[in-house]
Amino acid sequence: MTAIPKRKRIRYNRAETRAAWLCLLPSVIGLTCITYLPMIASFALSLFSWNGLGDMKFVGLDNYVRLFTRDTKFYGSLLTTLEYAGISVIGSIVYSMIIAMLLNRKVPARGFFRAVFYLPYVLPALAVYLGWKWLYDYNHGLFNYLIKLNGGTSVKFLDSSGMVTPSLAMIAVWLSGNLIVIFLAGLQNVPRTYHEAAEIDGANAWQRFWNITIPCMTPIIFYNLLMSLVSNLQVITPALSLTQGGPGTGSYFMCFMLYTQAFKSHKYGYGSAIAVILFVLIAIFTGILFATSKGWIFYEGDDKE
Amino acid sequence: MKKLLAIVLCLAMLLPVLAMAEGDGRVHITYSFWGNQTEADSVQQALDAYNEMQDKVFVEPMQIPNEQYTETLVNYAIADQLPDCGMVNENSVLYFARNGVMADVSDMYAGEELQPMECITFKDGDTPVGYSSSNEILILYYNKDMFDAANEPYPSADTPYTWDEFVEVAKRLTFDEAGKHPGEDGFNPEKIVQYGAFVNNWTWQMEVWALSNGGAWFSEDGKECLINSPEAIESIQKVADLALVEHVAPLNVIPEDNGVGVGIGSKTVAMTTDGTWRLGTDFPNLGINYGIAPLPMMKEEVTICTSGLTGVFKGKHQQEAYDFVKWYTREESNWDALVLTGIWLPKSEYFYKTEEGINEWLGNEKYPYNKDMETGRKVLVDYTMNYAKPTCWYFTPNTQVTTNEILFTALQSVWSGERTAEEVINEIYPELCEAIVVE
Numbered sequence: 062m063t064a065i066p067k068r069k070r071i072r073y074n075r076a077e078t079r080a081a082w083l084c085l086l087p088s089v090i091g092l093t094c095i096t097y098l099p100m101i102a103s104f105a106l107s108l109f110s111w112n113g114l115g116d117m118k119f120v121g122l123d124n125y126v127r128l129f130t131r132d133t134k135f136y137g138s139l140l141t142t143l144e145y146a147g148i149s150v151i152g153s154i155v156y157s158m159i160i161a162m163l164l165n166r167k168v169p170a171r172g173f174f175r176a177v178f179y180l181p182y183v184l185p186a187l188a189v190y191l192g193w194k195w196l197y198d199y200n201h202g203l204f205n206y207l208i209k210l211n212g213g214t215s216v217k218f219l220d221s222s223g224m225v226t227p228s229l230a231m232i233a234v235w236l237s238g239n240l241i242v243i244f245l246a247g248l249q250n251v252p253r254t255y256h257e258a259a260e261i262d263g264a265n266a267w268q269r270f271w272n273i274t275i276p277c278m279t280p281i282i283f284y285n286l287l288m289s290l291v292s293n294l295q296v297i298t299p300a301l302s303l304t305q306g307g308p309g310t311g312s313y314f315m316c317f318m319l320y321t322q323a324f325k326s327h328k329y330g331y332g333s334a335i336a337v338i339l340f341v342l343i344a345i346f347t348g349i350l351f352a353t354s355k356g357w358i359f360y361e362g363d364d365k366e
Numbered sequence: 367m368k369k370l371l372a373i374v375l376c377l378a379m380l381l382p383v384l385a386m387a388e389g390d391g392r393v394h395i396t397y398s399f400w401g402n403q404t405e406a407d408s409v410q411q412a413l414d415a416y417n418e419m420q421d422k423v424f425v426e427p428m429q430i431p432n433e434q435y436t437e438t439l440v441n442y443a444i445a446d447q448l449p450d451c452g453m454v455n456e457n458s459v460l461y462f463a464r465n466g467v468m469a470d471v472s473d474m475y476a477g478e479e480l481q482p483m484e485c486i487t488f489k490d491g492d493t494p495v496g497y498s499s500s501n502e503i504l505i506l507y508y509n510k511d512m513f514d515a516a517n518e519p520y521p522s523a524d525t526p527y528t529w530d531e532f533v534e535v536a537k538r539l540t541f542d543e544a545g546k547h548p549g550e551d552g553f554n555p556e557k558i559v560q561y562g563a564f565v566n567n568w569t570w571q572m573e574v575w576a577l578s579n580g581g582a583w584f585s586e587d588g589k590e591c592l593i594n595s596p597e598a599i600e601s602i603q604k605v606a607d608l609a610l611v612e613h614v615a616p617l618n619v620i621p622e623d624n625g626v627g628v629g630i631g632s633k634t635v636a637m638t639t640d641g642t643w644r645l646g647t648d649f650p651n652l653g654i655n656y657g658i659a660p661l662p663m664m665k666e667e668v669t670i671c672t673s674g675l676t677g678v679f680k681g682k683h684q685q686e687a688y689d690f691v692k693w694y695t696r697e698e699s700n701w702d703a704l705v706l707t708g709i710w711l712p713k714s715e716y717f718y719k720t721e722e723g724i725n726e727w728l729g730n731e732k733y734p735y736n737k738d739m740e741t742g743r744k745v746l747v748d749y750t751m752n753y754a755k756p757t758c759w760y761f762t763p764n765t766q767v768t769t770n771e772i773l774f775t776a777l778q779s780v781w782s783g784e785r786t787a788e789e790v791i792n793e794i795y796p797e798l799c800e801a802i803v804v805e
Binding site (some may be wrong): 200219308326328 | 437461462467556616619766767774781784785794797
């Protein structure tokens with residue numbers, strides 16, 4: 062057994078170090094001032110009662126206690142956020158995987174279709190939501206028009222607390238063009254030799270998909286899952302532009318609750334407490350994903366089974 | 367050479383700062399407002415007129431988007447950078463006043479000939495803290511062509527519909543694809559082509575129905591929450607039932623005030639309730655044959671008045687801002703742009719109580735409802751004078767929490783028919799009571 066040679070620490074000269082620090086400086090300053098300091102401030106603020114204009118009053122954990130024991134909308138908001146994130150994450154991963162696989166085949170006008178499916182992602186959010194509002198509208202919407210045309214009864218897509226969360230999550234699924242692009246890139250990296258070998262061995266399309274494509278794609282799936290989970294737990298735009306939080310707590314997402322409490326009702330401490338809880342929630346889910354990732358992610362060159 | 371270039375460039379960056387310095391010897395004050403480009407233009411016109419009139423003060427406009435208006439002002443206040451004066455959203459007036467941000471304007475109209483109406487005076491307890499820049503009341507609008515087509519007499523300007531009459535008329539004006547009306551055999555609520563009525567269910571506008579039904583949302587001293595009274599609860603349910611039970615109104619779960627534009631403007635709804643500003647902001651562009659009438663009444667004849675306020679903020683140029691606001695909020699200063707266009711009803715009693723005053727605006731041929739002055743007089747003048755009560759934000763603190771947050775979200779479940787008004791109001795009642803307590 063040969064000894065592994067010790068890695069030599071590379072020494073940079075002072076000018077190089079200085080240049081490196083100078084290049085890093087803007088992002089360090091940006092991150093510190095725009096992300097880390099406000100995060101700390103927000104945590105500190107969550108221990109106070111403050112209406113923005115008056116004096117700040119230290120209340121300890123009162124804001125948290127109130128949230129968990131007396132707020133009639135908090136648990137509804139929590140469940141709504143989880144439901145929305147669940148549906149939109151799973152929905153968009155499955156949807157974009159399917160679309161990516163279709164686009165990966167040699168279909169005619171492939172470039173055109175790739176653009177078509179990516180387009181929603183680059184459209185202005187407000188325009189997209191207003192368009193969907195017209196589709197979902199109870200009185201004059203296109204979906205309900207088609208349903209009634211076929212003799213059905215109108216569906217309250219955005220107008221019932223049960224339907225509104227999945228209806229909004231559907232829009233998120235439709236918007237997941239960025240995931241499609243990442244999946245496509247991943248699919249193109251799945252070695253063809255594996256597929257060819259499997260084909261020779263007599264594996265059918267499903268077996269090849271399940272035993273070759275999926276395992277090779279797991280790092281990409283993990284990345285997409287993580288990004289999509291984090292962004293969907295922080296959802297606020299559909300509530301702001303379409304439903305204003307209701308009906309019930311059907312679209313009262315935590316981010317929307319935070320925004321309303323802090324900036325509309327001027328309860329800055331209370332809003333900060335919600336922000337801290339949302340942060341913890343996202344941290345827990347990210348932690349779970351990372352903790353389980355070792356078990357299901359397959360890296361080429363790994364000697365794992 | 368490089369260093370010299372760097373220094374020159376740095377100095378060049380300072381130039382705009384120097385240019386901003388107040389070099390004309392006048393005190394520069396800032397006036398903040400929200401609105402679209404048309405409104406921005408009319409504000410600029412007024413400011414130009416003021417700036418031209420005198421040589422000591424120069425007023426600069428600061429336009430802030432409506433959606434973030436109050437938040438932005440609060441942020442400025444935290445940074446001690448508030449404008450000197452500006453529009454304040456009705457639901458935030460008492461919030462700003464109670465937190466000591468607004469200057470005392472209680473003597474602004476002392477000894478003046480033009481006195482603002484009591485109805486549009488914001489009060490903290492008994493102390494006036496501000497006056498709305500105009501008056502607006504809620505009224506009933508209807509599309510005359512749609513009434514004619516149904517052979518239905520127009521709503522009276524003298525005697526308002528009772529609620530039952532309103533529902534009955536609305537039924538006659540509602541029909542499905544087969545021409546059937548609600549209550550008739552074979553009527554299909556899924557295939558309604560034309561609705562009879564739309565009651566604007568924007569949360570703050572709902573207060574009028576509690577008053578109309580003999581109840582109230584809050585006590586007149588703003589200290590007690592009365593919204594759980596049977597009258598107040600019933601009034602909410604009655605409005606919701608227009609769509610849910612009677613099928614005479616379109617469902618409007620996420621309240622949008624589209625009764626005028628989408629409703630009677632495009633002939634999908636025959637009557638709608640809304641504010642008087644629509645006379646100026648919407649109807650001139652709709653080009654429809656419309657009429658106005660008092661609101662239907664549940665038990666008592668009543669409407670509510672409201673309008674934004676132009677406030678003076680505390681600061682070193684407080685006096686200059688005070689003088690400007692006093693000038694700016696006179697009807698005369700906004701006569702052509704806001705009063706004669708129909709966007710504002712005048713705020714001073716003179717324009718309601720004297721013949722000359724009434725003739726000045728309602729009798730002016732430029733005024734949108736000049737065509738039928740008799741009706742205009744009954745619905746805009748007499749109705750304001752005899753039946754208008756202030757909206758709760760004139761006397762109740764924290765309406766940005768009570769009406770805009772708690773009630774807004776909760777009532778959506780009533781509009782959708784998932785829960786009754788009684789269930790919802792009883793659930794949020796403790797929260798509402800807590801919200802109006804001022805620490």
